Amino acid sequence: MANISVIGAGTWGCGLSRVLCANGHNVLMWSPFEEEAANLRSTHIHPNLSNVVLPDTMDFTSDLEKALTDKELVVMAVASPYTRMTAEKMSRYIAPGQRVVTVTKGIEESTLKTQAEILEELLPTAVIGALSGPTHAEEVILGLPTTIVSASENREMAEYVQNVFMAPNFRVYTSPDVLGVELGGSLKNVIALAAGIAAGLGYGDNAMAALITRGIHEMVGLAGRMGASYETLYGLSGIGDLIVTCESKHSRNRKAGVLIGQGMSMQDAMKEVGQIVEGVYSAKAALTLSQKYGVNLPITNEVNKILFEGKDPGQAVMDLMTRDKKMENFVKEEELPREWKDL
Numbered sequence: 001m002a003n004i005s006v007i008g009a010g011t012w013g014c015g016l017s018r019v020l021c022a023n024g025h026n027v028l029m030w031s032p033f034e035e036e037a038a039n040l041r042s043t044h045i046h047p048n049l050s051n052v053v054l055p056d057t058m059d060f061t062s063d064l065e066k067a068l069t070d071k072e073l074v075v076m077a078v079a080s081p082y083t084r085m086t087a088e089k090m091s092r093y094i095a096p097g098q099r100v101v102t103v104t105k106g107i108e109e110s111t112l113k114t115q116a117e118i119l120e121e122l123l124p125t126a127v128i129g130a131l132s133g134p135t136h137a138e139e140v141i142l143g144l145p146t147t148i149v150s151a152s153e154n155r156e157m158a159e160y161v162q163n164v165f166m167a168p169n170f171r172v173y174t175s176p177d178v179l180g181v182e183l184g185g186s187l188k189n190v191i192a193l194a195a196g197i198a199a200g201l202g203y204g205d206n207a208m209a210a211l212i213t214r215g216i217h218e219m220v221g222l223a224g225r226m227g228a229s230y231e232t233l234y235g236l237s238g239i240g241d242l243i244v245t246c247e248s249k250h251s252r253n254r255k256a257g258v259l260i261g262q263g264m265s266m267q268d269a270m271k272e273v274g275q276i277v278e279g280v281y282s283a284k285a286a287l288t289l290s291q292k293y294g295v296n297l298p299i300t301n302e303v304n305k306i307l308f309e310g311k312d313p314g315q316a317v318m319d320l321m322t323r324d325k326k327m328e329n330f331v332k333e334e335e336l337p338r339e340w341k342d343l
Protein backbone atom coordinates (compact mmCIF):
# COMPACT_ATOMS: atom_id res chain seq x y z
CA MET A 1 0.00 0.00 0.00
CA ALA A 2 1.53 3.32 -1.09
CA ASN A 3 0.90 6.97 -0.20
CA ILE A 4 0.13 8.73 -3.48
CA SER A 5 -0.81 12.30 -4.33
CA VAL A 6 -2.73 13.36 -7.40
CA ILE A 7 -1.93 16.94 -8.44
CA GLY A 8 -4.97 18.44 -10.18
CA ALA A 9 -8.59 17.73 -9.33
CA GLY A 10 -9.95 17.16 -12.82
CA THR A 11 -11.87 14.24 -14.25
CA TRP A 12 -8.73 12.28 -15.16
CA GLY A 13 -7.20 12.70 -11.72
CA CYS A 14 -10.49 11.37 -10.28
CA GLY A 15 -10.61 8.41 -12.68
CA LEU A 16 -7.06 7.37 -11.83
CA SER A 17 -7.67 7.89 -8.11
CA ARG A 18 -10.51 5.39 -8.26
CA VAL A 19 -8.12 2.79 -9.70
CA LEU A 20 -5.49 3.55 -7.04
CA CYS A 21 -7.99 3.42 -4.14
CA ALA A 22 -9.43 0.13 -5.42
CA ASN A 23 -5.86 -1.22 -5.35
CA GLY A 24 -5.65 -0.27 -1.65
CA HIS A 25 -3.46 2.85 -1.93
CA ASN A 26 -3.93 6.08 0.08
CA VAL A 27 -4.77 8.93 -2.27
CA LEU A 28 -4.56 12.64 -1.46
CA MET A 29 -5.79 14.87 -4.29
CA TRP A 30 -4.58 18.48 -4.62
CA SER A 31 -6.46 21.35 -6.22
CA PRO A 32 -5.06 24.88 -6.59
CA PHE A 33 -8.48 26.13 -5.47
CA GLU A 34 -9.52 25.67 -1.82
CA GLU A 35 -13.18 25.86 -2.88
CA GLU A 36 -12.71 22.96 -5.33
CA ALA A 37 -10.89 20.88 -2.67
CA ALA A 38 -13.54 21.69 -0.03
CA ASN A 39 -16.42 20.75 -2.36
CA LEU A 40 -14.80 17.44 -3.23
CA ARG A 41 -14.03 16.76 0.46
CA SER A 42 -17.65 17.32 1.48
CA THR A 43 -19.43 15.67 -1.49
CA HIS A 44 -16.87 13.16 -2.93
CA ILE A 45 -18.50 13.97 -6.28
CA HIS A 46 -16.75 15.66 -9.22
CA PRO A 47 -19.18 18.01 -11.03
CA ASN A 48 -18.26 16.56 -14.46
CA LEU A 49 -18.65 12.96 -13.25
CA SER A 50 -21.80 13.48 -11.25
CA ASN A 51 -23.04 9.88 -11.55
CA VAL A 52 -20.11 8.57 -9.48
CA VAL A 53 -19.22 8.89 -5.79
CA LEU A 54 -15.45 8.92 -5.27
CA PRO A 55 -13.96 6.41 -2.80
CA ASP A 56 -14.49 7.51 0.83
CA THR A 57 -10.83 6.73 1.59
CA MET A 58 -9.77 9.60 -0.71
CA ASP A 59 -8.83 12.94 0.80
CA PHE A 60 -8.50 16.41 -0.74
CA THR A 61 -6.30 19.45 -0.04
CA SER A 62 -5.19 22.76 -1.51
CA ASP A 63 -1.95 22.66 0.54
CA LEU A 64 0.81 21.71 -1.91
CA GLU A 65 3.44 20.98 0.74
CA LYS A 66 1.09 18.54 2.48
CA ALA A 67 0.21 16.97 -0.88
CA LEU A 68 3.85 16.27 -1.77
CA THR A 69 5.38 15.34 1.59
CA ASP A 70 6.15 11.63 2.20
CA LYS A 71 4.50 10.43 -1.01
CA GLU A 72 5.95 7.41 -2.81
CA LEU A 73 4.35 8.61 -6.05
CA VAL A 74 3.10 11.96 -7.33
CA VAL A 75 0.61 11.82 -10.22
CA MET A 76 0.70 15.07 -12.20
CA ALA A 77 -2.82 15.56 -13.63
CA VAL A 78 -3.38 19.30 -14.18
CA ALA A 79 -4.39 20.38 -17.69
CA SER A 80 -1.31 21.13 -19.85
CA PRO A 81 -1.43 24.98 -19.77
CA TYR A 82 -0.92 24.74 -15.96
CA THR A 83 1.91 22.19 -15.87
CA ARG A 84 4.79 24.69 -15.82
CA MET A 85 3.34 27.01 -13.18
CA THR A 86 2.33 24.08 -10.96
CA ALA A 87 5.72 22.32 -11.31
CA GLU A 88 7.45 25.59 -10.43
CA LYS A 89 5.46 25.71 -7.18
CA MET A 90 6.13 22.02 -6.54
CA SER A 91 9.90 22.27 -6.96
CA ARG A 92 10.62 23.35 -3.38
CA TYR A 93 8.74 20.39 -1.87
CA ILE A 94 9.87 17.53 -4.13
CA ALA A 95 12.44 15.27 -2.43
CA PRO A 96 15.47 13.92 -4.34
CA GLY A 97 14.51 10.65 -6.01
CA GLN A 98 10.75 11.23 -5.54
CA ARG A 99 8.71 9.63 -8.33
CA VAL A 100 6.55 11.94 -10.46
CA VAL A 101 4.44 10.54 -13.29
CA THR A 102 2.66 12.85 -15.73
CA VAL A 103 -0.75 11.81 -17.07
CA THR A 104 -1.26 15.14 -18.89
CA LYS A 105 -1.21 15.34 -22.69
CA GLY A 106 0.18 18.28 -24.61
CA ILE A 107 3.21 20.02 -26.07
CA GLU A 108 4.14 23.40 -24.62
CA GLU A 109 3.74 26.00 -27.35
CA SER A 110 6.55 28.37 -26.28
CA THR A 111 9.26 25.72 -25.67
CA LEU A 112 7.97 22.74 -27.75
CA LYS A 113 8.59 20.56 -24.68
CA THR A 114 6.49 17.55 -23.74
CA GLN A 115 5.07 17.29 -20.22
CA ALA A 116 7.86 14.99 -18.97
CA GLU A 117 10.46 17.36 -20.45
CA ILE A 118 8.92 20.28 -18.51
CA LEU A 119 9.00 18.21 -15.31
CA GLU A 120 12.63 17.18 -15.96
CA GLU A 121 13.55 20.84 -16.36
CA LEU A 122 11.77 22.05 -13.21
CA LEU A 123 12.12 18.98 -10.96
CA PRO A 124 15.64 17.83 -11.88
CA THR A 125 16.10 15.56 -8.83
CA ALA A 126 12.79 13.69 -9.31
CA VAL A 127 12.41 10.42 -11.21
CA ILE A 128 10.01 11.14 -14.08
CA GLY A 129 7.60 8.95 -16.03
CA ALA A 130 4.58 9.32 -18.30
CA LEU A 131 1.34 7.29 -18.25
CA SER A 132 -0.82 7.53 -21.37
CA GLY A 133 -3.18 5.56 -23.58
CA PRO A 134 -6.75 5.27 -24.88
CA THR A 135 -8.44 6.11 -21.58
CA HIS A 136 -11.53 8.22 -21.05
CA ALA A 137 -12.08 9.14 -17.39
CA GLU A 138 -15.84 8.57 -17.81
CA GLU A 139 -15.18 4.86 -18.48
CA VAL A 140 -12.27 4.33 -16.07
CA ILE A 141 -14.32 5.70 -13.18
CA LEU A 142 -17.00 3.09 -13.91
CA GLY A 143 -14.38 0.31 -13.88
CA LEU A 144 -14.75 -0.50 -17.59
CA PRO A 145 -11.79 -2.44 -19.11
CA THR A 146 -8.96 -0.07 -20.07
CA THR A 147 -5.32 -0.35 -21.17
CA ILE A 148 -2.50 2.19 -20.79
CA VAL A 149 1.31 2.50 -21.13
CA SER A 150 3.71 3.43 -18.31
CA ALA A 151 6.85 4.94 -19.85
CA SER A 152 10.11 5.95 -18.26
CA GLU A 153 13.78 5.77 -19.18
CA ASN A 154 14.16 4.43 -15.63
CA ARG A 155 12.90 0.85 -15.69
CA GLU A 156 12.21 0.71 -11.93
CA MET A 157 9.99 3.78 -12.31
CA ALA A 158 8.04 2.37 -15.29
CA GLU A 159 7.46 -0.89 -13.42
CA TYR A 160 6.59 0.86 -10.13
CA VAL A 161 3.83 2.82 -11.88
CA GLN A 162 2.70 -0.38 -13.63
CA ASN A 163 2.45 -2.16 -10.26
CA VAL A 164 0.48 0.51 -8.39
CA PHE A 165 -2.12 0.93 -11.16
CA MET A 166 -2.40 -2.62 -12.52
CA ALA A 167 -5.83 -4.20 -11.91
CA PRO A 168 -8.05 -6.76 -13.67
CA ASN A 169 -9.95 -3.91 -15.35
CA PHE A 170 -6.91 -1.64 -15.80
CA ARG A 171 -4.05 -3.29 -17.71
CA VAL A 172 -0.74 -1.39 -17.70
CA TYR A 173 2.09 -2.04 -20.17
CA THR A 174 5.59 -0.58 -19.82
CA SER A 175 7.81 1.22 -22.35
CA PRO A 176 11.21 2.95 -22.29
CA ASP A 177 10.04 5.34 -25.07
CA VAL A 178 8.75 8.36 -23.10
CA LEU A 179 9.00 10.70 -26.10
CA GLY A 180 6.98 8.36 -28.33
CA VAL A 181 4.29 7.84 -25.67
CA GLU A 182 3.96 11.58 -25.02
CA LEU A 183 3.99 12.63 -28.68
CA GLY A 184 1.28 10.09 -29.47
CA GLY A 185 -0.95 11.44 -26.67
CA SER A 186 -0.45 15.04 -27.80
CA LEU A 187 -0.48 14.85 -31.60
CA LYS A 188 -3.65 12.74 -31.69
CA ASN A 189 -5.60 15.67 -30.22
CA VAL A 190 -4.90 17.70 -33.38
CA ILE A 191 -6.21 14.90 -35.59
CA ALA A 192 -9.24 14.53 -33.28
CA LEU A 193 -10.08 18.18 -33.91
CA ALA A 194 -9.94 17.42 -37.65
CA ALA A 195 -12.16 14.35 -37.12
CA GLY A 196 -14.68 16.49 -35.25
CA ILE A 197 -14.59 19.15 -37.98
CA ALA A 198 -15.29 16.44 -40.59
CA ALA A 199 -18.24 15.16 -38.54
CA GLY A 200 -19.50 18.73 -38.09
CA LEU A 201 -19.37 19.22 -41.87
CA GLY A 202 -21.61 16.16 -42.21
CA TYR A 203 -18.98 13.82 -43.70
CA GLY A 204 -19.26 10.10 -43.11
CA ASP A 205 -17.30 7.00 -42.15
CA ASN A 206 -15.08 7.15 -45.23
CA ALA A 207 -13.72 10.56 -44.25
CA MET A 208 -13.26 9.40 -40.63
CA ALA A 209 -11.25 6.35 -41.70
CA ALA A 210 -9.15 8.54 -44.00
CA LEU A 211 -8.42 11.02 -41.22
CA ILE A 212 -7.43 8.33 -38.73
CA THR A 213 -5.17 6.59 -41.26
CA ARG A 214 -3.55 9.69 -42.72
CA GLY A 215 -3.45 11.11 -39.16
CA ILE A 216 -1.31 8.26 -37.84
CA HIS A 217 0.86 8.71 -40.93
CA GLU A 218 1.51 12.32 -39.83
CA MET A 219 2.08 11.32 -36.20
CA VAL A 220 4.57 8.61 -37.13
CA GLY A 221 6.33 10.89 -39.62
CA LEU A 222 6.94 13.67 -37.08
CA ALA A 223 7.56 11.55 -33.97
CA GLY A 224 9.87 9.22 -35.90
CA ARG A 225 11.93 12.16 -37.16
CA MET A 226 12.16 13.44 -33.56
CA GLY A 227 13.61 10.14 -32.38
CA ALA A 228 10.57 8.22 -31.11
CA SER A 229 10.07 4.57 -32.00
CA TYR A 230 7.56 3.80 -34.79
CA GLU A 231 6.25 0.83 -32.76
CA THR A 232 5.25 3.16 -29.93
CA LEU A 233 3.18 5.29 -32.32
CA TYR A 234 1.52 2.14 -33.70
CA GLY A 235 0.70 1.06 -30.11
CA LEU A 236 -1.86 1.96 -27.44
CA SER A 237 -0.52 5.45 -26.70
CA GLY A 238 -0.40 6.33 -30.42
CA ILE A 239 -2.92 4.80 -32.77
CA GLY A 240 -4.94 3.43 -29.83
CA ASP A 241 -5.44 6.88 -28.37
CA LEU A 242 -6.02 8.34 -31.85
CA ILE A 243 -8.89 5.92 -32.51
CA VAL A 244 -10.61 6.53 -29.17
CA THR A 245 -10.25 10.30 -29.44
CA CYS A 246 -11.52 10.50 -33.03
CA GLU A 247 -14.48 8.20 -32.39
CA SER A 248 -15.62 8.83 -28.82
CA LYS A 249 -18.47 11.01 -27.62
CA HIS A 250 -16.34 11.75 -24.52
CA SER A 251 -13.55 13.47 -26.50
CA ARG A 252 -13.50 17.22 -25.87
CA ASN A 253 -11.20 17.77 -28.90
CA ARG A 254 -13.66 15.97 -31.15
CA LYS A 255 -16.58 17.89 -29.60
CA ALA A 256 -14.84 21.22 -30.22
CA GLY A 257 -14.08 20.13 -33.81
CA VAL A 258 -17.75 19.27 -34.46
CA LEU A 259 -18.80 22.77 -33.34
CA ILE A 260 -16.12 24.38 -35.53
CA GLY A 261 -17.20 22.23 -38.49
CA GLN A 262 -20.75 23.48 -37.91
CA GLY A 263 -19.52 27.06 -38.23
CA MET A 264 -18.60 28.13 -34.68
CA SER A 265 -15.37 30.04 -34.03
CA MET A 266 -12.55 28.32 -32.14
CA GLN A 267 -13.04 30.58 -29.07
CA ASP A 268 -16.80 29.96 -28.91
CA ALA A 269 -16.28 26.20 -29.38
CA MET A 270 -13.80 26.11 -26.48
CA LYS A 271 -16.27 28.02 -24.27
CA GLU A 272 -19.09 25.66 -25.23
CA VAL A 273 -17.01 22.53 -24.42
CA GLY A 274 -16.22 24.07 -21.03
CA GLN A 275 -12.89 22.26 -20.49
CA ILE A 276 -9.41 22.92 -21.88
CA VAL A 277 -9.25 21.77 -25.55
CA GLU A 278 -5.59 20.77 -25.59
CA GLY A 279 -5.49 20.02 -29.34
CA VAL A 280 -5.76 23.76 -29.98
CA TYR A 281 -2.45 24.34 -28.13
CA SER A 282 -0.79 21.23 -29.57
CA ALA A 283 -1.83 22.17 -33.13
CA LYS A 284 0.45 25.22 -33.11
CA ALA A 285 3.27 23.29 -31.45
CA ALA A 286 2.95 20.42 -33.95
CA LEU A 287 3.13 22.84 -36.86
CA THR A 288 6.26 24.51 -35.46
CA LEU A 289 7.83 21.09 -34.84
CA SER A 290 7.01 19.99 -38.39
CA GLN A 291 8.82 23.06 -39.74
CA LYS A 292 11.78 22.48 -37.41
CA TYR A 293 12.13 18.81 -38.42
CA GLY A 294 11.19 19.28 -42.09
CA VAL A 295 8.14 16.98 -42.06
CA ASN A 296 5.03 17.76 -44.12
CA LEU A 297 1.81 17.50 -42.03
CA PRO A 298 -1.08 18.44 -44.36
CA ILE A 299 -3.95 17.74 -41.91
CA THR A 300 -2.22 19.54 -39.03
CA ASN A 301 -1.48 22.42 -41.37
CA GLU A 302 -5.14 22.82 -42.39
CA VAL A 303 -6.31 22.51 -38.76
CA ASN A 304 -4.02 25.42 -37.89
CA LYS A 305 -5.42 27.51 -40.74
CA ILE A 306 -9.01 26.82 -39.59
CA LEU A 307 -8.21 27.56 -35.92
CA PHE A 308 -5.94 30.58 -36.25
CA GLU A 309 -6.57 32.11 -39.68
CA GLY A 310 -10.34 31.64 -39.85
CA LYS A 311 -10.15 29.41 -42.95
CA ASP A 312 -13.43 27.90 -44.03
CA PRO A 313 -13.41 24.19 -42.98
CA GLY A 314 -15.04 23.08 -46.27
CA GLN A 315 -12.31 24.87 -48.23
CA ALA A 316 -9.66 23.22 -46.03
CA VAL A 317 -11.03 19.77 -46.94
CA MET A 318 -11.12 20.74 -50.63
CA ASP A 319 -7.48 21.87 -50.42
CA LEU A 320 -6.48 18.58 -48.74
CA MET A 321 -8.27 16.50 -51.38
CA THR A 322 -6.90 18.39 -54.36
CA ARG A 323 -3.23 18.49 -53.43
CA ASP A 324 -0.66 17.16 -55.92
CA LYS A 325 -1.03 13.46 -56.74
CA LYS A 326 1.31 11.19 -54.77
CA MET A 327 1.98 7.59 -53.70
CA GLU A 328 0.33 6.51 -50.44
CA ASN A 329 3.57 5.68 -48.64
CA PHE A 330 7.10 6.89 -48.92
CA VAL A 331 9.19 4.05 -50.34
CA LYS A 332 12.97 4.25 -50.79
CA GLU A 333 14.00 4.28 -54.47
CA GLU A 334 15.97 1.02 -54.08
CA GLU A 335 12.93 -0.79 -52.61
CA LEU A 336 10.61 0.06 -55.52
CA PRO A 337 9.70 -2.57 -58.15
CA ARG A 338 11.70 -1.96 -61.37
CA GLU A 339 8.89 -0.41 -63.40
CA TRP A 340 8.23 2.12 -60.56
CA LYS A 341 11.77 3.48 -60.46
CA ASP A 342 12.62 6.81 -62.09
CA LEU A 343 14.79 5.70 -64.98
Ligand SMILES: NC(=O)c1ccc[n+]([C@@H]2O[C@H](COP(=O)([O-])OP(=O)(O)OC[C@H]3O[C@@H](n4cnc5c(N)ncnc54)[C@H](O)[C@@H]3O)[C@@H](O)[C@H]2O)c1
Nearest residue numbers: 008009010011012013032078079082104105135136137275
Ligand atom coordinates in the same frame (compact mmCIF):
# COMPACT_ATOMS: atom_id res chain seq x y z
N1 LIG B 1 -10.38 13.36 -19.00
C1 LIG B 1 -9.85 12.27 -19.53
O1 LIG B 1 -10.55 11.30 -19.86
C2 LIG B 1 -8.36 12.17 -19.75
C3 LIG B 1 -7.80 10.93 -20.08
C4 LIG B 1 -6.43 10.84 -20.27
C5 LIG B 1 -5.64 11.99 -20.13
N2 LIG B 1 -6.24 13.17 -19.81
C6 LIG B 1 -5.37 14.33 -19.66
O2 LIG B 1 -5.33 14.69 -18.29
C7 LIG B 1 -5.17 16.11 -18.16
C8 LIG B 1 -6.23 16.66 -17.24
O3 LIG B 1 -7.48 16.43 -17.86
P1 LIG B 1 -8.86 16.53 -17.08
O4 LIG B 1 -9.89 15.93 -17.94
O5 LIG B 1 -8.73 15.98 -15.70
O6 LIG B 1 -9.02 18.10 -17.04
P2 LIG B 1 -10.08 18.98 -16.27
O7 LIG B 1 -10.33 20.15 -17.10
O8 LIG B 1 -11.22 18.12 -15.81
O9 LIG B 1 -9.28 19.39 -14.94
C9 LIG B 1 -8.16 20.14 -14.91
C10 LIG B 1 -7.76 20.39 -13.45
O10 LIG B 1 -6.60 21.21 -13.57
C11 LIG B 1 -6.53 21.99 -12.41
N3 LIG B 1 -6.41 23.41 -12.73
C12 LIG B 1 -7.32 24.24 -13.28
N4 LIG B 1 -6.84 25.49 -13.29
C13 LIG B 1 -5.60 25.43 -12.75
C14 LIG B 1 -4.59 26.37 -12.48
N5 LIG B 1 -4.76 27.66 -12.76
N6 LIG B 1 -3.44 25.94 -11.92
C15 LIG B 1 -3.24 24.63 -11.66
N7 LIG B 1 -4.18 23.70 -11.86
C16 LIG B 1 -5.33 24.10 -12.42
C17 LIG B 1 -7.80 21.87 -11.60
O11 LIG B 1 -7.59 21.08 -10.45
C18 LIG B 1 -8.74 21.21 -12.60
O12 LIG B 1 -9.71 20.47 -11.95
C19 LIG B 1 -5.24 16.65 -19.58
O13 LIG B 1 -3.94 16.85 -20.07
C20 LIG B 1 -5.89 15.54 -20.39
O14 LIG B 1 -5.48 15.52 -21.74
C21 LIG B 1 -7.56 13.28 -19.61
